[in-house]
Amino acid sequence: MSASSTDPVKKIVIVGGVAGGASAAARARRLSEASEIVVLERGNDPSFANCGMPYYVGGQIATRDKLLVSPIERLQQRYRLDVRVRQSVEKIDREKKQVEVRDLTTGKVYTESYDKLILAPGAAPLRPPLPGIDLPGIYTLRNLDDADRLLAAAHGAKQAVIIGGGFIGLEMAENLVHRGIKTTVVERNTQILTPWDAEMAAPVAEHLKSKGVELILGDSAESFAESGGGLVVRLGSGADLPADMVVLSIGVKPENQLAVDAGLEVGPRGGIKVAPTMQTTDPDIYAVGDAVETTDAITGEPTQIPLAGPANRQGRIAADHIFGRDSTYRGTQGTAVVGVFDMTAAMTGLSEKACERLAIPCEKVYIHPAHHAGYYPGAQGMTLKLLFSPRDGRVLGAQAIGGDGVDKRIDVIAMAIQGKMTVYDLEEAELCYAPQYGSAKDPVNMAGFAAAGVLRGDQPVLHCHAADNCLVLDVRTPGEHAAGAIDGAVNIPLEELRERHGELPKDQKILAYCKVGQRGYMATRLLNQLGYETANLSGGMTTHEHRQQAVGSLPVSAP
Structure with missing residues (x-):
């Protein structure tokens, strides 16, 4: 059902702008010209690109x-919104259906009635009560005023310390460099980008270091102090880090006090x-964006993932429902991407560690x-x-790191997850191809081939952490x-394996690997057809090295 001139006039009050609130306001106006729509924004800018x-x-x-x-002028003129x-x-006041508002410029307090209320207060950066946390020179990044302060601080600064190795922390590191x-x-955890699995985040950490970023893992800030016109960050390990500026990027918390005081339920x-x-x-109060608890699209469990895409969709859905449309939120699957200098990391759905935490059985493959086609110039791995x-x-999740094309593959797999597709569907996915864009067998297809091969028994796999009691065969x-091999590995090149397989035991499981x-x-296909019990090391030496960077797995010998 759509809004029309016969719809009852509704007054909608929206608390907060940016992604969720602004999209709700614009959608509401498109659905109803008759409604009064009031947007109350605490900051100076009602709709801005915080990700930028x-x-x-x-x-x-x-x-x-x-x-x-x-x-603000566009929102007022194009959409005829009452933006303040x-x-x-x-x-x-839920009984009177009104809100109490304080004008931060004049100090005046007034009330505003509503028929429907949409809460889009967002989430605030965490600022733990550490000694010295409120000293000048310690910043967070939430709005454009914060960005202006950081920009001013960056002029003339020679050294900076960023607390937190998540999205904002890494993006700030790149830009300060x-x-x-x-x-x-x-970063207090032993890896950056904690939603990713450790072996997938490790190459990103190495890339940061190669660009000159000092990375301290498994440690955290304990206090801050002034020193010689700058700051000193004292870590839990006892180390002191001098800084001209400090950026706190350790996570966010929902701005829920308004909802809590009103008796609305929170998670x-x-x-x-x-x-x-x-x-x-x-039922007359909606909430959208970073402040809400939704459900995980795969598990159905409660989750909180502050991302701009979900916030925009939630704002649109809230407006739709107010005007009688059958619109619902499907859940959040955590599709995200971050650029770190010239490297990209992207993910969607569940990670392996999330599956382990939730006791969800999962298998994995690495490719x-x-x-794009290797023969066309500029192919990036x-x-x-x-x-x-x-x-x-059924596809549960995916992570990818590399250069160009990473986001495209994760987007395709994100749609497969939303469609509840399987790895067999990935095998059959028909994706656009020309040599400068992809391959005839796209990486998405290749991942499907590898995973389906595991399920069919065509390609038994083992992983770096499960190779005990195997004869390790380097092909x-x-x-x-x-140049470097898994310790103790026997080397028989693939091209010689048919003639030399007799050198291998048939009473011991074999783990074959390559690059x-x-x-x-x-090699696995060949040996299993000859009566050996063989599995492939998924992702080969490359994945082994990534895991070793992350957790120090099997030793590697090198001359």
């Missing part, structure tokens, strides 16, 4: 105006609980294809990890073997 702020600080985005997705900035909503600032990232991590229609426990159900092959060339898994797969 690190690049504004780094100078990649030259002017602040480029970050204004919909300036510097307005803090401080109380909801672009400004010539010596940058250190401190254990503070997210405002909503139905698929984005209604809270009060290392080029992003990538690593793609695919997680799937060992029972029916690479003698030169490759001499990326392809020759190991062919």
Whole structure:
């Protein structure tokens, strides 16, 4: 059902702009010309591209105006919205259906009635109560005013410390390096990008180091102090890091106080609980964006993942439902991408460690294809990890790292997850191909081939951490073997294996490996047909090295 001139006039009050609130407001106006729509934004800018702020600080985005997705004048003139900035909503009276608002410029307090209320307060950067945390020179990044302060601080700064190795932390590290600032990232976990599996994040960490970023893992800030006109960050390990500026990027917490005070239900991590229609426990109050608790699209379990795409869709769905449309949120699958200098890391769905935590059975394969045909100039390598159900092959998640084309493959697999597809569907996916864009057998197809081969028994696989009691067979060339091999591996090149397989025992399981898994797969097929019990090391030596970077797995010998 769509809104029309016969619809009852509704007054919609939206608390907060940016992604969720602004998209809800624009959608509501498109559905109803008759409604009064009031947007109350606490900051100075009702609709801006917060994901672009690190690049504004780094100078990649030259002017602040480029970050204004919909300036206030456009929202007022094009959509006829009543947009008010510097307005803090401080109380909801659910019985009277009105909110109490404080004008932060004048101090005036007034009330605003509503028929429907949409909460889009977002999430605030965590600022733990550490000694010295409020000293000048310690910044967070939430809005354009924060970005302006960071930009001003970056001019003249020589060294910076970033606390946190997540999306914003790594993007800030790249952009401060672009400004010539010596940058250190401190992450309390033993890996950066904690939603990723460790072996997939490890090459990104190595890439950061290669670009001059100092990376300290497994340590955390304990206190901050002034020193010689700058700051000193004291770590839990006792180390002191000098800095001209400090950026806190250790996560966010939902801005839920307004909802809590109004008696709306929140989850254990503070997210405002909503139905698929984005209604809270009060049917006249909706909530969208980083402040809400939704469901995981794969597991159906409660989750909180602050991403711009879901926030925009949730705002649209809330407006749809207000005007009688049958629109619901399908859940969040955590599709995300981050650029780290000239490397890209992307993921969708469940990680392996999430499957382990939730006791969800999963199998995995690794592939290392080029992003387009290898014979066409400029082919860049990538690593793609695919997680799937060992029972029916349903795709559970994927992660990829590399250069060009990483985001494209994860987007395709994200759609496969949303469609509840299997690895057999990935085998059959028909994707566009020309040599400068992809391969006739796209990396998505190749991941499907490898995973389906595991399920069919055509390609038994083992992984680096499960190779005990195996005879390890290196089927690479003698030169490759001499340059570095898994400790104790027997080297029989694939091209000689048919003639020399008799050198191998039939009473011991064999783990075959090569550089990326392809020759190991062919060796596995060959030996199993000759009566050996053989498995392929998925992803080959390349994945082994990634895992070794992350957790120090099997030793590698080298001359």
